[in-house]
Amino acid sequence: MNEDKCNSCHNNPKEKHSDYCIKCNKRHESLSEDSFSFSFAARTIDYFGSQAISTDEAALFELIKNSRDANAKKVTISFDSISSSTNSTITVYDDGDGMSKKDIKETWMVIGTNHRSIHTKTKKGKTVWGEKGVGRMACHKLGDQVNLVSVKNKERIDMDFDWRRYENTTKSFDEIKFKSTVKPTKEEAGTTLLLTNLKSKWTSKRINDLKIELSRLIAKGSFEDTQIIIKTGNETGDTIGKRFTKLLESVTVHAPLKLQAKFYDGDLTIKILNQFDDGEWENQPLTNSRHFEKSIIGNFTVNLFYLPRAPSKDSAHELEKYYERKIKPQGRESLEDFLSDQVGIYLYRDDAWMKPYGGLNDWLHMAENSVQNTGDVRLSQIYGTINMTKKGNPEIKTTSHRESMLKNASWHDLIEIMGLILGEFSSYQKQWKKEMPVKKLQKIPDSTDNSPEEGIDSMSKNLLKTIRGFKINPNQKSHVKLMLDGIVNLSKNQTENSEQRVKDMGVIRDFEKNLATLGIAASVTAQEVAGSLEDNMELLKQGEKMKLDIEKEGRPLTPEEIKQSDIIIEKMRDNQNKMLHFMKFVNTLSLHISKSIGSSNQLTQVNVKNCWDTVSKGFESTEDELGVTRWYEWDIPDGFSGKSSEDLIVKFNKIDLECILTNLHINSLTSLRKSKLPKKTITVHYWHSDNTLHLAFKDNGIGIHEKKLEEVFEPFKFGVNNNSRTKEMHGRGLGLYIVKKIVERYGGQIKAIKTANGAKIELSIPEIKKVGT
Template sequence: MNDESSLPAQDVPSGKGALRPRARLLRTLGNDLISSDKVALIELVKNSYDADATTVLVRFQGPLEKGQGRIEVWDDGHGMDVPTLQRSWLDIATDTKRRKPKSDGGRRVLGEKGIGRLAAARLGDELLLVTRKADAREINLLIDWSQFDQEDAYLDEIEVAWEISDPDVFSEEGQAASVFSDSGSEAWRLGHGTILRIEKLTHTWVADDFIELRTALTRLIRPRPAEQAETADSAKADDSDGGTTQPDFQILVELEDVPEALQGFAGPIDPSADLRTPHYQLRGSVDSNGVATLRYVQQEPPLEEDLGTKTLWNNDKRAPLAGPFEFEINVWDRDKDAIQRTLIASSSDGSPPTSKDHKGFRETLDDVAGVSIYRDGFRVLPFGESGDDWLGLDLRRVQSPTLRLSNNQIVGHVFIGADDNQGLKDQSNREGFLAGTAYSDLQTLVRAALNELESRRYKARHPDKPQPEKKGGLFERFDLSEIRSALATNYPGDSRLIGLIDDKNRDIQEGVAEVQQVLSRYSRLATLGSLVDRILHDGRTVVTRLKNISRFGKRDLGKTTLSSDEKIAIAQNSMEETADQAEMLSSIFNQIEPFGGRKRGRPKEVRTRDLIQKAISIMQVEADDRGVNLAAGDADISTRLDEAEVLLVLVNLIQNAIFWVSTQPRDAERAVVVDARSNSDSSLTLIVSDSGPGVVDDLRDRIFDPYFSTKPDGVGLGLSIAGNMVEDIYGGELTLVQEGPLDGATFEATFRRRV
């Protein structure tokens, strides 16, 4: 009989088999799915939380060197019996928690993927698991993870065994009694819980590791809302019996037989007292439609304000796939004066802080800065970790440094529920959410909430000041005429110095003229971005029609049953339709032409109605998408304004109006009207009025500031660029008027020169 293994490949008979993983797969999964020892410990703490523990003790016993030392994770959870051990703990990737998303104590479980126990394999080579369920016997399970590193061993060849005995560790006189009695837990009396004793550590633990671990554990559990924290602190201070309020879940860290330099990392996990009083705070809740209820607090000048409800979602086509959720955003200014005030206020003796104190405060803030996400009370990594800027805050600040906040100024918390946010799915490595619409919607909503805080912070940091006498546009300030006049008066004989002033003034004015041209050119390019959607939308439609005319014409002309006259008629009809579509393409190209880079001659005479219609056509696609009605007024005035420059101003104003109108309810009036007016002094005014929410009085003078924007992702340059162009090139002004054709905001751009 022939051995099948010796047969040629093509002669081997069909068959079937099963995938049979090598034993080392288990260690590989642990190292790949659990990104660090810190994350591994967090996974074990999460398992304790799922077991309804109220206290978790993480104990380190030195020497904490690779191949030595011990880590113990004690919890007072409900423990396990043998069926639970087999069904839940030894069953890798079990769906037990997915099928039963609530713990026996009513908590929403966190470890749905069933791979948390691989964290123990990441931390050390040996594991002793001791567990006991109430009114059951105690289980001891020993695993030597190094067995799984054998090259030739298969996973199903390595057995793990457990022993069942009378209660020892979790007996009334056992070791658990001394571990938990000081923490306030009563579980040791009931005789249930779990300990994971991990030995022969796979990595050496140093001070930086403990800093990272304590920081991560500090932010692991959902922080108490500010008012609850204050109440709890008061309760502790007023407790005449010396007792404390027992939290729902607490984490303790102990270190034994370690260098003295590491001893300071032991103790309960509590947030830093230095960061209890943020300079600014916004907290609130967001419902499933993106409508938020907000409350704002700032320290200086003192202010606490209910902001009522605000719509953070700006998409009429669908509701957000993220929400409902709650949030709290705490913000600190990092400049020396702000930190100085904070440190003095928190100082017990009122002594002035030193530069070291300032540095220490910033370092403390750096350690915990970021916006964390908590799902059902537990933190989702890596959101809010150092370097994790999942909201893109640092990029927003680069674009608008005066208004926007950077990631290292914020300690934020977003609180979601898994049942209400089922679109937010974990990545397999437990490092964040899968990219998708729900995640993108959550980012949009949180940034929109942050924008409410940023606007109010800007106002607090830039209080109203008397406005200096206006001398015209931005570039008219680059003028040395006043200096020349003063020199001529005080030093009339110094013709050389006055001549130098004149020469330099000419150079400055020539430079200003060049900057104005560059500004105008780049402003045209920016407006081209708005044109692209229009070109793509209409251009693709025209191209599709041209293809259909060609295809159907070719098909009809190929029919042998048609007479020559019929074919001529078909050809003539196709050419006429082609000419119509070509005219449409020409119209689209005409919209782009004013923004081209080639040099133009003197402005030609144009009609304001034509300019307004062209601006409306540029923004029509965006208006339709947002459900906004764009309309032109009745005025039709002859002018010689530069077409591209006027379109730049109009497009900026219309785009701004469309955005704010689209924040209004669907059943409200959603309109933008664009009109023109000829004034008695021969100037020309273009008017853009909308039915949006308008501009609150506190912000009316600020909206023209460069980099100030109340849009969640606004850069804050649109009104500034448009205003400077009207002022510097046309000697006019861009103003927000009190009343207009519609009830929202009305902007008027008045052109005085070159009209």
């Protein structure tokens, strides 16, 4: 461009062109009638201020962010005249870099500035917290008016803003101007915002809640970078984080269980510390170990602290004693104080909490998981942090209103990985809880392996020996001995009664297993019966419609309608038979359970094949629906002695055998329903050898993962949800657990085996007499 054109441009502003102007040092856009540009109405300010920031507390945190990014060492928020409905004020002061007139014009007054995306670090090398360039609009959220005073390089600038000027006007956003006053000063650098005509009332309680919330919003390390003080009136003020940091350290340092996880370059590692039992950090072999090759999420770390309470917070419980002894300054009281405000798992990015992801916000679905998987870590029992950086995870970011996260691929990766971490932690703490009572008993001094009666006698002798050392007359000693004999006899009677109750409890538990099997079978049956009833109701509707049409038209049945009627009747008959069949099976199982409860001698002669026929026929329609072929095998495998027989008869509890076969059968049908194989099979192999009954139950369903072969026998571990639309089987993961308990009661063994196609359950029950074939 030549100089003439440049001069022409400046001499004739209305004739601007799209060429680059050397004198202007920018490109002028054409203002012809064919070109348009966006402009904002003045009322748009609401979208950046009061409507974009959900709470006043969040708005104050935005102003703290700005101060911290401006290298402030100290930020003071003062609330004055809070009891007044008209004169209350908020003052936010920081000793940061301050702003010059140029800074205010080109940065503070520019909505959505990219200043922080260019200047990404503070002077201490910390990543800045601001990112959207709209933080100063928090002033609009808090009050109608703001007085800005900023000092930089011994120059002071004063400005007054009245946000109400943007209301009820036809002006555009950039047509509303604010005057500034600049003068030299000896004041230190910094910025003060005086907010007046506040939009909401601040009470002492609300200010105290603000202190608690700010303690959550900022990670422990950042309190050392920037001191934040909240004060009311002439008070000295409270330093945010000071008390919380001490309490946090005292509680988390002594958490019974701790977890540290690291996700780095697609690999997840987890280690857990059992501090309650004075353990050491242990690396955890992951149940679902895999390299997240397709994960988009970047690196992050996780710290979890498990803080369970004893039942009813019983002070005599070992857990509560541990807390009282370890946590300073006030033991369990300090723990209560911490848990009242700080439970949950908090997501931090560059030491700033990504609110609302933490606290009682169950963003990781822990409550739902603890209901579905009994014993999982609950939200109320845990404190934790997820720590990441903006640089390492640029896609983990808030939406425009800052109160939720963008649900992108990185976010879904984070949720999935956290699910794995919490799953591992839950598995560990379940085992720890199981072992806790045993370890507690092991700590009790025990000088004898004798029976309870012998132990009581030993205790009696020791007491008498002690009493003899007392300075009491012979008559008093005689009375004491009589009293002691009475206590010993009473203790022995109570011991005998307790042993009998334990035996009775064992019988009750056996009945519970049988009843649980009946419940599982009834649940499956109810689903099948419900399906048949629904089909019949639909068929009845078709028949009624056909009848109404015929009556309305006053004509005889057509050949097609006769054929359709026959089909409807046949289908209804089939459904009726199916319902009766299932109900008969449940009735049979109920009858056998009832007889077993009332019978003193539960062992009877049982034909294994007939017992299996009774069970399998109960689910015949399900087998037909799935296309399942049922096979029998009764040959003696290599390595076993004995004579094979199809009609093997043994001395056994019939209902126990039916419960075993019912649960194994339902388990196989559930697996086969999920299988995509066209030919589905169930094979039952039974034989008797060396006074032992052997059963092998095999199917070619979806199988069992090798790492889960032991876990399949744990209760509630692999339950499935009922889905009436897909006819998915009922179940809560009790079937194989019940089978295992029945087998173990007989002193037998059971194991799960992964096969080439499907899975096999093998069990052996000793001391079972063969009475015929």
